[in-house]
Amino acid sequence: MDMARVWPIVCQYGIGSILLALGIWCGITSGYFDLSTRRDRNLLWILVGGFLFLLALVSVFTFWLPYIPKEAGA
Numbered sequence: 001m002d003m004a005r006v007w008p009i010v011c012q013y014g015i016g017s018i019l020l021a022l023g024i025w026c027g028i029t030s031g032y033f034d035l036s037t038r039r040d041r042n043l044l045w046i047l048v049g050g051f052l053f054l055l056a057l058v059s060v061f062t063f064w065l066p067y068i069p070k071e072a073g074a
Helices: 003-030 038-067
Strands: none
Touching: 003 038
């Protein structure tokens, strides 16, 4: 595995996770997100789930799919 393919993912999603956590924490502490309402809890699940889904999608295209042999597609 060439680290030139790994470092952008680590930087993008590592820094992105810190910013996401900081944004959610600021939203909760400022009162913007009210965790007693179902709508706000669902919104937080969508934000975190979307982040994890995109991380999984990028990981599949970076770490797994390039190494499938060409014969598997025939």
